[in-house]
Amino acid sequence: MRIPKWRQNGAKRRLPFRVSAELWMPKLRLLKRLLIYTGSAMAIMFLTMFGFLFYLRMQALPVSSISQSSQMLDLQGNVIDSFHAGENRQSVPLKDISPYLVEATLAIEDQRFYDHLGFDIKGMARAVIVNLEHLSTKQGASTLTQQLARNLYLTHERTWSRKLKEAMYTLQLEMHYSKDEILSLYLNQIYYGHGAYGAEAAAEQYYGKHASQLTLAESAMLAGIPKGPKYYSPYMDMKNAKDRQKTILSTMADQGIIQRRDADAAALELLKFQPLGSSKQDGIAPFFRDYVHNMAVEKLGIDERLLSEGGIRIYTTLDPNTQRAAEQAVNEGFPGGSEQQAALVSIDPRTGYIKAMVGGRDYKSNQFNRVFAQTRQPGSSFKPIVYMTALQGGIMTPVSKFKSEPTTFTYDEGRQTYAPNNYNDKYVNDFIDMRQAIASSDNIYAVNTIMKVGPDKVIEMARKLGIESPMKPLPSLALGTFPVSPFEMASAFGTFANGGKHVEPTAILRIEDSKGAILYQAQPVTTQVVDPAYAYVLTSLMESVFETGGTGSRVSAMINRPVAGKTGTTAADAWLVGYTPELTTAVWVGYDKGRKLTQAEAHRAAPIFASYIEKALSAVPPKIFQIPDGVVSVYIDPKSGKLAASTCPSKRLESFVSGSQPTEVCGEHKDAPAAADGTGDAQKEQSSTWWNQLRRWWRN
Structure with missing residues (x-):
C-alpha cells in the first residue's frame, strides 16, 4: 500500500525528533551526574576547608623565640644600661608608639591591613601584573601578618614548604589575635638596622628618645628602614634614606592620612641623629651597673637568660646628677699621670638609697670595684664606732678625759702589750676630752676608750651598724687596723646621720617583667640601732673635724653647709667618711697593691669629699642636723x-x-x-x- 505523501512528509518531520531525543538523553544524564559530582566535590572541599580552618584555629602557634632587651633605669627613669643577647629589643604597648610611626608603616607596608584576612588579594594581583610587565620581581605583596609569621616562626629560605608554612601561620595569627595585637607584635619585632629590633629600640638608637615621642619626620624616616636597613639607614646612605622618607610622606598624603603641606614640611625637616652606638647615658656609673647586675643575678635569683632576653626592667636608686658629681670629683682629685686609685660611695641615710658609686678612676682599664674591697684599713675613720659604743653604753660622755701622751697598754690578762703612736708622734701631753680627741684624731684617747668599753662591745656595735668584715677583739681595733670596705663605712655612718636608725643600703627598687608584673620589690630592713640622742651627740662631736684645729679643717672652706665626719690615714690608705642630713659618703684613696702613700697623696680624700658634697647638693639648701628629744x-x-x-x-x-x-x-x-x-x-x-x-x- 502506498503511503500518502503527507504521511511520508509527517514521518519525515517526526523522525529527527525521535532520533535527537535518543541522542541527547544520555548527555543530559551525564550532565546531571556531573552536577551531582561537582556539588559533592565542592561540598567536600568546603567541609575540608572548614575542617582545616577549624584545625588551625584549635592548634597553638609555635613558641616564638623573640628576645627582648632588658633595661636598667636610674632614679629619674633614664635608661643607664641595657642587656641583650645579640638583639637590642624593648617591647612596648601599641599605645606607647607614635601614631605617626604606625600610620607611616601601614602606608608603605600594608595599606589594606585592617581590611584583609592575612592576604591582600588586590595587592597580590597588582604585584603579578607589575612583575609580568618587567619580567622580574619588582614588587612584593606580603602583608604585615605574613611578614610577622615569617619573622616569628620561619627562616627566609625560598622553598615551597616554607611558603606553605607561612600561609598556615598567617591564618593562625589572624585567628588568634586582633588586628591591633598583630600590629603591636609587628612593630615590636621588626628589624630597623644596627642591632635595633622594634620601634622602641629604634627610636632610642636613632634619636635618643622613646617611640611615643617620635615626630612625623622621624617616623617616616624609621618606617622606611625595615625594607632594607643596608640601603635605607641614614647611617649607611642618607640620600636613599631621605628619598624613601619622602616617598612615605607622599604616600601618606595621597591616602589622606596627613595634609600635603605637613608632608612637605616634614620632608624639609633637619633630623638630629644619635651617634651610632651611643645612648643618652652612655658610660655613666659603670661600677654601679655591674653591682646591680650581680645583685639581680646572685642575690635576687634573676636568671641570666631572663636578664639578657626577657625584656625585664630594673629600677635603681642611682641619682644621675649625684653620680656625675661623684665622677667629676674623683677625676679632678688627682694630678695628671698619677696612678693612685680611689673609691666613692654615697648613700641617702634616710632611705638607704645608693645615690652614687665610683669604684675606680678608669673602668675601661680595670673593672675592679674598690667600693666593696675588704682589704683597706679604715684607720681613724673607725673611731666614731668606738666612741658611740662608749656613749650609748653610758661609760663615757663628751667631757670624759684621757691624757694624750705615749702610753703602753696591757691586755689579755697582762700577757700582751700594745703601744700605739699618734700621727707624727704629736701629743698634747695633757688631758683632752672626746671632742678634742675626735677633732685631732688622737690615737691614745681612742685606745683608752676601747680598753674601757671592751673590744667585744665595739665589734657588736659595728655589726649592728652594718659592718660584716672580720674583726678581732684587740686594742688596735680602735685605730681601724682590721680592713673594711668603703661600702660598709658609708652604711655605718649613715646610721649616725639618720638619728641612730640603720637602713639597709638599697640599689634596686624593683624589677618588672616585660608585661609590667613585679618580680621583686625592695623592702629595706630598718633598725633603730642607736638612741637618737646619742646619735646627735656623736654627730655634734664629729662636726669639730671640719672646724679650726680639726683634721678636715683645710677643706672646710669648700663646704658651705653643716657636715660631720672623720678622716682616717694609714701607711697605705686615706679616708674621709662623712655626712650631711641628706648624704652619707665614704671616700678612699690609695694603691691597689698597698703601696705607701706620700703626705700629698694621703691628703687627697678630703678634697674629693668636699668637692663632691658641694656639687651633689648644689641645688639643695643647707640644713642643720636636727636636735632630737633627750x-x-x-x-x-x-x-x-x-x-x-x-x-x-x-x-x-x-x-x-x-x-x-x-x-x-x-x-x-x-x-x-x-x-x-x-x-x-x-x-x-x-x-x-x-x-x-x-x-x-x-x-x-
Whole structure:
C-alpha cells in the first residue's frame, strides 16, 4: 500500500525528533551526574576547608623565640644600661608608639591591613601584573601578618614548604589575635638596622628618645628602614634614606592620612641623629651597673637568660646628677699621670638609697670595684664606732678625759702589750676630752676608750651598724687596723646621720617583667640601732673635724653647709667618711697593691669629699642636723670638763644626752654656772656657727 505523501512528509518531520531525543538523553544524564559530582566535590572541599580552618584555629602557634632587651633605669627613669643577647629589643604597648610611626608603616607596608584576612588579594594581583610587565620581581605583596609569621616562626629560605608554612601561620595569627595585637607584635619585632629590633629600640638608637615621642619626620624616616636597613639607614646612605622618607610622606598624603603641606614640611625637616652606638647615658656609673647586675643575678635569683632576653626592667636608686658629681670629683682629685686609685660611695641615710658609686678612676682599664674591697684599713675613720659604743653604753660622755701622751697598754690578762703612736708622734701631753680627741684624731684617747668599753662591745656595735668584715677583739681595733670596705663605712655612718636608725643600703627598687608584673620589690630592713640622742651627740662631736684645729679643717672652706665626719690615714690608705642630713659618703684613696702613700697623696680624700658634697647638693639648701628629744646643751669649761661659770674665760657649748651632763660648776671661778637653755642654745650655736656659710651659699 502506498503511503500518502503527507504521511511520508509527517514521518519525515517526526523522525529527527525521535532520533535527537535518543541522542541527547544520555548527555543530559551525564550532565546531571556531573552536577551531582561537582556539588559533592565542592561540598567536600568546603567541609575540608572548614575542617582545616577549624584545625588551625584549635592548634597553638609555635613558641616564638623573640628576645627582648632588658633595661636598667636610674632614679629619674633614664635608661643607664641595657642587656641583650645579640638583639637590642624593648617591647612596648601599641599605645606607647607614635601614631605617626604606625600610620607611616601601614602606608608603605600594608595599606589594606585592617581590611584583609592575612592576604591582600588586590595587592597580590597588582604585584603579578607589575612583575609580568618587567619580567622580574619588582614588587612584593606580603602583608604585615605574613611578614610577622615569617619573622616569628620561619627562616627566609625560598622553598615551597616554607611558603606553605607561612600561609598556615598567617591564618593562625589572624585567628588568634586582633588586628591591633598583630600590629603591636609587628612593630615590636621588626628589624630597623644596627642591632635595633622594634620601634622602641629604634627610636632610642636613632634619636635618643622613646617611640611615643617620635615626630612625623622621624617616623617616616624609621618606617622606611625595615625594607632594607643596608640601603635605607641614614647611617649607611642618607640620600636613599631621605628619598624613601619622602616617598612615605607622599604616600601618606595621597591616602589622606596627613595634609600635603605637613608632608612637605616634614620632608624639609633637619633630623638630629644619635651617634651610632651611643645612648643618652652612655658610660655613666659603670661600677654601679655591674653591682646591680650581680645583685639581680646572685642575690635576687634573676636568671641570666631572663636578664639578657626577657625584656625585664630594673629600677635603681642611682641619682644621675649625684653620680656625675661623684665622677667629676674623683677625676679632678688627682694630678695628671698619677696612678693612685680611689673609691666613692654615697648613700641617702634616710632611705638607704645608693645615690652614687665610683669604684675606680678608669673602668675601661680595670673593672675592679674598690667600693666593696675588704682589704683597706679604715684607720681613724673607725673611731666614731668606738666612741658611740662608749656613749650609748653610758661609760663615757663628751667631757670624759684621757691624757694624750705615749702610753703602753696591757691586755689579755697582762700577757700582751700594745703601744700605739699618734700621727707624727704629736701629743698634747695633757688631758683632752672626746671632742678634742675626735677633732685631732688622737690615737691614745681612742685606745683608752676601747680598753674601757671592751673590744667585744665595739665589734657588736659595728655589726649592728652594718659592718660584716672580720674583726678581732684587740686594742688596735680602735685605730681601724682590721680592713673594711668603703661600702660598709658609708652604711655605718649613715646610721649616725639618720638619728641612730640603720637602713639597709638599697640599689634596686624593683624589677618588672616585660608585661609590667613585679618580680621583686625592695623592702629595706630598718633598725633603730642607736638612741637618737646619742646619735646627735656623736654627730655634734664629729662636726669639730671640719672646724679650726680639726683634721678636715683645710677643706672646710669648700663646704658651705653643716657636715660631720672623720678622716682616717694609714701607711697605705686615706679616708674621709662623712655626712650631711641628706648624704652619707665614704671616700678612699690609695694603691691597689698597698703601696705607701706620700703626705700629698694621703691628703687627697678630703678634697674629693668636699668637692663632691658641694656639687651633689648644689641645688639643695643647707640644713642643720636636727636636735632630737633627750638632748641638753650646757656651757662647760673645756679644761675641767665641769659646768662653766659665768666668769670663765673660755666656755664651750656642749651637747649631752639628758642626765649625763655635768652638774658641778668649775670651782676655780667660784660663781654661778653660765646660762644655757638646753636644745635652744644648741640650735642657736649651730645657727651662728654656720651663718657665714649659709650667707655665702645664698650669694652663690
